[in-house]
Amino acid sequence: MGAIRRGEDFLFNQVYDFVVSRIESNEWKEHDKLPSVRQLSVELHVNRLTVLKAYQLLKKHKKVYVKDKVGYYVQPKDTFMLEYPDHPIVSAYVQKNSLSEIQQVQVEYNFSQALIDPNLLPNHYLSEYVKKVFDLYPKVLSTYSTVKGDEELREALADYFIKQYKTVIHADDLLILSGSQQGIHLVAQTFVKARDTVLIERPSYSPAIDTFKARGAQILSVDITPDGYDLNQVEQYMKLYKPRLFYMNPTFHNPTGYTVPTRQRKQLVQLAEQYQCLLVEDDSYHDIYFDHKKPPPPVYTYDFSGTVIYIRSFCKYISPGLRVATIICQSSSHMKTLLSVRALTDNGSPLLNQKIFLHYFSSPRLQQHLEKLRIALQVRKEIMEKELSRTNWNWSSPGGGLNLWVQLPDNLSTDSLLSKAITHSISFVPGQICDPIKKLPSSMRLSYSYANEKQLQQGLQKLIQIAQEND
Numbered sequence: 001m002g003a004i005r006r007g008e009d010f011l012f013n014q015v016y017d018f019v020v021s022r023i024e025s026n027e028w029k030e031h032d033k034l035p036s037v038r039q040l041s042v043e044l045h046v047n048r049l050t051v052l053k054a055y056q057l058l059k060k061h062k063k064v065y066v067k068d069k070v071g072y073y074v075q076p077k078d079t080f081m082l083e084y085p086d087h088p089i090v091s092a093y094v095q096k097n098s099l100s101e102i103q104q105v106q107v108e109y110n111f112s113q114a115l116i117d118p119n120l121l122p123n124h125y126l127s128e129y130v131k132k133v134f135d136l137y138p139k140v141l142s143t144y145s146t147v148k149g150d151e152e153l154r155e156a157l158a159d160y161f162i163k164q165y166k167t168v169i170h171a172d173d174l175l176i177l178s179g180s181q182q183g184i185h186l187v188a189q190t191f192v193k194a195r196d197t198v199l200i201e202r203p204s205y206s207p208a209i210d211t212f213k214a215r216g217a218q219i220l221s222v223d224i225t226p227d228g229y230d231l232n233q234v235e236q237y238m239k240l241y242k243p244r245l246f247y248m249n250p251t252f253h254n255p256t257g258y259t260v261p262t263r264q265r266k267q268l269v270q271l272a273e274q275y276q277c278l279l280v281e282d283d284s285y286h287d288i289y290f291d292h293k294k295p296p297p298p299v300y301t302y303d304f305s306g307t308v309i310y311i312r313s314f315c316k317y318i319s320p321g322l323r324v325a326t327i328i329c330q331s332s333s334h335m336k337t338l339l340s341v342r343a344l345t346d347n348g349s350p351l352l353n354q355k356i357f358l359h360y361f362s363s364p365r366l367q368q369h370l371e372k373l374r375i376a377l378q379v380r381k382e383i384m385e386k387e388l389s390r391t392n393w394n395w396s397s398p399g400g401g402l403n404l405w406v407q408l409p410d411n412l413s414t415d416s417l418l419s420k421a422i423t424h425s426i427s428f429v430p431g432q433i434c435d436p437i438k439k440l441p442s443s444m445r446l447s448y449s450y451a452n453e454k455q456l457q458q459g460l461q462k463l464i465q466i467a468q469e470n471d
């Protein structure tokens with residue numbers, strides 16, 4: 001450590017900056033003990049009082065914490081988020097979408113988009129339904145939909161859900177959305193105020209993290225593993241922090257592909273009822289399963305008291321262009337508030353899109369399409385896994401969804417790998433973006449659904465080579 005320069009700045013400010021720079025460069029890590037006041041004053045050739053004053057300011061700014069009669073320690077970032085009262089307000093003014101920043105980069109080998117290759121979607125049949133819809137509803141373009149969504153479509157979807165899961169819902173419990181991202185945003189606008197606590201899985205779908213942060217929520221993360229959640233941790237958090245809601249993606253979770261087991265789904269509903277925490281279940285990948293193994297029924301099917309708000313998207317595997325998704329909300333008071341906020345947003349989804357979707361959704365072609373799509377996606381997943389098997393990287397093979405969540409050796413940073421990969425026209429999502437507390441430096445999400453088979457092989461071989469050059 002060098003001596004402190006005596007100049008126009010207050011000395012204690014320089015000591016303060018010295019400590020902050022050590023923390024930010026990660027030289028002094030979370031919970032590390034800082035040098036004692038005496039030790040630092042000797043090393044920096046300043047008065048003990050100067051160091052003490054700097055340490056007190058660091059404590060005030062929640063950069064460090066004190067253990068009585070033991071010393072000062074580096075404050076961890078996640079508790080900093082929970083305890084620093086101004087933080088949510090600041091974040092409420094910061095509008096950010098980390099994922100879209102990566103996705104805007106045009107590349108030849110695109111493993112960052114959890115989208116399905118348009119060649120695998122039913123383009124031809126959908127255009128046939130466009131003609132049919134104009135014949136059936138000649139005034140479709142001159143008509144508003146209701147805010148809740150087209151009644152014919154809500155009836156058809158309610159019938160479908162009843163047949164699939166054998167639980168009773170009504171067309172009135174449905175609210176048609178323009179995509180599930182709109183549903184997440186709507187739920188955040190409706191139920192979350194600045195400083196409310198929101199539980200989110202770690203890792204998670206990054207635009208959901210950004211949406212709740214932009215509302216000024218205090219984010220608390222719950223780890224998701226191949227076995228689901230640690231329900232003791234969930235209960236502790238619900239008891240201690242009284243979260244407003246738990247946003248979760250329990251089926252072929254994005255980014256990991258994990259699925260929460262049935263047993264936990266039932267218990268989650270009980271916990272949420274007991275602690276009055278809404279469960280917001282995002283189910284964007286339910287029908288993308290492999291080897292004919294259907295996932296467990298959604299969490300909402302275990303809910304009889306209106307605790308779950310279920311968001312189901314059909315965008316990915318039918319038509320991203322139509323942007324049709326739905327909310328199922330069995331609490332009439334929650335539905336009423338959602339409708340008010342939705343009316344202020346856009347007064348409902350375009351009727352034309354809903355009608356085209358309805359006619360395709362109600363035809364036998366949907367199931368035929370899904371059967372072929374599942375096989376095509378499984379083939380792509382296996383190609384990706386075959387290329388990756390030549391490395392010492394780790395992942396847990398998912399039973400569905402569009403992504404592999406891959407762990408690289410600890411010495412490899414996926415952030416710096418991405419910068420190099422982009423110069424070779426390859427993109428993927430570094431783990432940090434999916435982490436509510438912005439760590440997971442050696443993880444990455446690789447999507448196998450957008451690139452074709454040749455691009456998957458070539459792109460992965462290049463990516464592995466770039467990573468090995470830096471190992």
Ligand SMILES: Cc1ncc(COP(=O)(O)O)c(C=O)c1O
Binds near residue numbers: 180205315316320
């Ligand atoms: C978990 C999850 N939720 C929501 C969305 C948004 O999908 P959309 O708005 O197209 O329905 C995505 C898209 O990647 C997703 O992965």
